[in-house]
Amino acid sequence: MNTMEMLAWVRGPGLVLSLSILVIGVGVRLVEMLLLGRKPDLSEPRVAHSGGYGWRTILTRSVLPSSACVRYRRIEFLTGYVFHLGLFLVVFFFVPHILLIEAVTGLSWPGLAAGLVDGVTLITLAALLLAFWFRLTDPVRRFLSRFNDWYALAITFLPVLTGYLAYHRLLGEYNTLLVLHILSVEVLLASLPFTRLMHGFTLWFSRWYTGQMAGRRGVKV
Amino acid sequence: MSSLQDIAVPGITVPPSDGLSGNVLALLHEIASLLTALAEEGAPGSIDLRGLPLLPGEREVLKTVLGDGEVVAVIDALGETRVTETRLAGVWWVRHADPAGETIAEFIEVTPCPAILKSDPRDMREAGVALREQLAEWTGGATGGDDGR
Amino acid sequence: MADEADLLERLRQQGISRRSFLKYCAGLASLLALPPAMAPRIAEALERARRPAVIWLSFQECTACTESLTRSFSPTLENLIFNVLSLDYHHTLQAAAGRHAEDARRQSMEANRGKYILVVEGSIPVAEGGVYSTIAGISNLDMLRETAAGAAAIVSVGTCAAYGGLPHARPNPTGAVPVSEILADRTIVNVPGCPPIPVVISGVIAHVLTFGRVPELDDLGRPTVFYGQTIHDRCYRRPFYDRNLFAEQFDDEGARNGWCLYKLGCKGPTTRNACATEKWNQGTSFPIQSGHPCLGCSEPDFWDAGSFYQALTAPPVDVAKWVVPAIGVGVAAGAAAGLANRLRKARAERRRQPLAADDVKGGEG
Numbered sequence: 054m055n056t057m058e059m060l061a062w063v064r065g066p067g068l069v070l071s072l073s074i075l076v077i078g079v080g081v082r083l084v085e086m087l088l089l090g091r092k093p094d095l096s097e098p099r100v101a102h103s104g105g106y107g108w109r110t111i112l113t114r115s116v117l118p119s120s121a122c123v124r125y126r127r128i129e130f131l132t133g134y135v136f137h138l139g140l141f142l143v144v145f146f147f148v149p150h151i152l153l154i155e156a157v158t159g160l161s162w163p164g165l166a167a168g169l170v171d172g173v174t175l176i177t178l179a180a181l182l183l184a185f186w187f188r189l190t191d192p193v194r195r196f197l198s199r200f201n202d203w204y205a206l207a208i209t210f211l212p213v214l215t216g217y218l219a220y221h222r223l224l225g226e227y228n229t230l231l232v233l234h235i236l237s238v239e240v241l242l243a244s245l246p247f248t249r250l251m252h253g254f255t256l257w258f259s260r261w262y263t264g265q266m267a268g269r270r271g272v273k274v
Numbered sequence: 275m276s277s278l279q280d281i282a283v284p285g286i287t288v289p290p291s292d293g294l295s296g297n298v299l300a301l302l303h304e305i306a307s308l309l310t311a312l313a314e315e316g317a318p319g320s321i322d323l324r325g326l327p328l329l330p331g332e333r334e335v336l337k338t339v340l341g342d343g344e345v346v347a348v349i350d351a352l353g354e355t356r357v358t359e360t361r362l363a364g365v366w367w368v369r370h371a372d373p374a375g376e377t378i379a380e381f382i383e384v385t386p387c388p389a390i391l392k393s394d395p396r397d398m399r400e401a402g403v404a405l406r407e408q409l410a411e412w413t414g415g416a417t418g419g420d421d422g423r
Numbered sequence: 424m425a426d427e428a429d430l431l432e433r434l435r436q437q438g439i440s441r442r443s444f445l446k447y448c449a450g451l452a453s454l455l456a457l458p459p460a461m462a463p464r465i466a467e468a469l470e471r472a473r474r475p476a477v478i479w480l481s482f483q484e485c486t487a488c489t490e491s492l493t494r495s496f497s498p499t500l501e502n503l504i505f506n507v508l509s510l511d512y513h514h515t516l517q518a519a520a521g522r523h524a525e526d527a528r529r530q531s532m533e534a535n536r537g538k539y540i541l542v543v544e545g546s547i548p549v550a551e552g553g554v555y556s557t558i559a560g561i562s563n564l565d566m567l568r569e570t571a572a573g574a575a576a577i578v579s580v581g582t583c584a585a586y587g588g589l590p591h592a593r594p595n596p597t598g599a600v601p602v603s604e605i606l607a608d609r610t611i612v613n614v615p616g617c618p619p620i621p622v623v624i625s626g627v628i629a630h631v632l633t634f635g636r637v638p639e640l641d642d643l644g645r646p647t648v649f650y651g652q653t654i655h656d657r658c659y660r661r662p663f664y665d666r667n668l669f670a671e672q673f674d675d676e677g678a679r680n681g682w683c684l685y686k687l688g689c690k691g692p693t694t695r696n697a698c699a700t701e702k703w704n705q706g707t708s709f710p711i712q713s714g715h716p717c718l719g720c721s722e723p724d725f726w727d728a729g730s731f732y733q734a735l736t737a738p739p740v741d742v743a744k745w746v747v748p749a750i751g752v753g754v755a756a757g758a759a760a761g762l763a764n765r766l767r768k769a770r771a772e773r774r775r776q777p778l779a780a781d782d783v784k785g786g787e788g
Contacts, residue, residue, distance in 0.1 A: 080753020088761025156737030166667035351443035
């Protein structure tokens with residue numbers, strides 16, 4: 054199998070396969086989880102309509118860093134924000150990525166200049182490495198980390214790294230790097246439902262519940 | 275290394291900065307370092323202009339910046355080869371064209387004298403032989419020349 | 424015998440001076456991306472080159488490769504190189520036909536055994552025993568095997584000979600394969616392109632003549648000197664890509680301004696060829712300069728790699744066709760699992776027997 058054949062495979066059947074695993078996996082897990090329902094809370098609510106607290110929490114925890122969290126681990130907190138924002142920009146605002154999404158879904162939006170995305174990629178890589186370093190050096194987090202955690206970090210890091218290498222033709226020729234880049238993305242897509250990366254879907258629900266429960270009990274959110 | 279301004283050459287014109295794109299500046303820096311090598315070590319160098327991803331117009335800008343010096347030589351050998359010394363001594367613009375006038379190769383040579391201008395030793399020897407034979411024919415006398423090839 | 428004279432002598436007979444020769448060697452060095460200081464060495468090697476025989480086999484092809492080469496003939500480097508070759512068999516260009524043509528091929532093979540250069544244009548059909556393309560009653564497959572046996576070097580000219588090309592495109596009714604698949608044990612120089620750039624064809628032959636061996640090849644059998652870089656990396660429109668300036672349509676402002684053609688389907692980033700630097704028609708232009716995206720014609724299976732006018736990142740298959748049903752499968756499976764959980768829970772609920780604290784005798788539970 055030569056490079057072009059591998060490229061054809063990852064761009065076609067590989068993509069279909071990984072996306073199918075992704076949507077089936079996410080579908081099964083989300084629907085099953087939602088159908089499980091929650092135990093009825095029989096306690097007396099402090100607030101009549103606590104749903105608003107849920108929505109507010111989604112907003113506050115996602116956009117505005119809560120001062121309580123920032124206070125303890127400023128650098129770690131910032132690192133998390135940087136690499137999430139970086140991933141978002143790189144994945145959804147690099148023009149070739151937008152064109153892929155457009156070809157599959159028909160949706161399109163303006164992209165960022167390749168040079169700018171390049172800079173963001175570098176920052177994202179640095180933040181991901183820092184996140185890895187924190188997990189490795191902090192005894193508590195290291196103790197708590199299992200294979201799933203290391204694996205999730207690795208499969209998030211690799212697509213960014215291979216994308217950066219391919220863009221700059223570093224450590225190999227472009228088509229080989231492109232194959233590795235797409236392949237690493239496909240591993241990420243196919244693994245997502247079965248790893249902690251599922252939080253990309255579940256966090257919205259869990260944040261809403263957290264806020265809602267807090268509101269119901271009269272806790273400030 | 276040294277920039278273009280550091281080379282003490284009178285009369286060099288630098289166009290407004292918006293005319294100097296990255297590629298032209300990079301080439302000028304390379305020429306500057308080749309000139310240093312030529313002056314200090316006597317090592318000639320050259321830049322092949324083929325295959326440089328120059329933007330349309332950049333070649334012309336480069337040519338304008340380097341300008342025309344004192345020497346222009348035209349070689350008529352299966353199409354015209356034009357050897358022009360630029361305003362920078364030792365920097366030659368060499369353009370080889372085919373009989374249709376299309377460029378087949380273009381170099382910036384940094385050398386005291388481009389090789390293609392020099393006569394070939396074998397040609398010179400043959401020329402001598404041919405001249406002696408001709409003289410012998412005209413004067414009817416024998417000459418001591420070697421045989422031609 | 425003219426055939427025994429060395430190249431420089433033959434050129435001098437044609438009135439070509441040593442300076443002309445040096446000039447062409449400078450052009451050749453430049454073409455082969457060798458340092459200009461190599462020109463005298465090339466001159467030295469070429470001076471001693473004997474007139475090599477070339478056998479040019481045309482199989483499943485459109486003759487555009489030959490056209491590309493012959494149309495480039497102003498007295499240039501290609502001409503110089505081809506003047507010094509003895510093209511003994513080329514059924515488009517030769518005067519002889521039928522049996523006489525085949526005799527010429529066999530005679531040349533006999534006289535130059537182990538020394539001739541074999542050039543192949545077109546793919547070889549192998550389905551049904553190779554009946555889909557025959558010349559003088561000989562199948563392409565047999566002719567290739569027979570002629571390759573005594574060849575010193577084998578050059579596959581064009582994407583068809585190199586990778587199968589158009590005849591090899593799905594559904595490939597003739598079972599077309601590239602030369603390398605049939606002569607798996609030989610080193611084949613692939614000069615792909617649809618058609619290839621003329622100076623690239625002649626440059627490869629010049630390299631063989633100059634250095635007595637084939638040039639350095641990449642993993643797809645292409646000379647790295649011409650196919651070492653992608654169109655995108657050498658494209659003069661590359662700065663527009665980096666600055667996010669794209670033509671969105673063929674007649675919009677971006678197209679008129681000469682911006683990057685990536686969004687219009689340019690395959691430049693994954694295509695290796697020398698178009699961006701060598702250009703076509705005596706250096707006049709190349710597709711991207713003329714406002715058309717690169718088709719990727721020098722890459723294997725470019726014909727089956729999705730639409731020419733869809734962005735490179737667009738998948739070559741209908742992803743939605745497969746993935747949308749998969750969403751249904753996922754949701755259905757999730758719902759089934761959820762219902763099963765609920766049924767289990769309900770069953771457990773039904774089986775639960777109310778137990779009061781008094782019912783429990785010590786030690787149990």
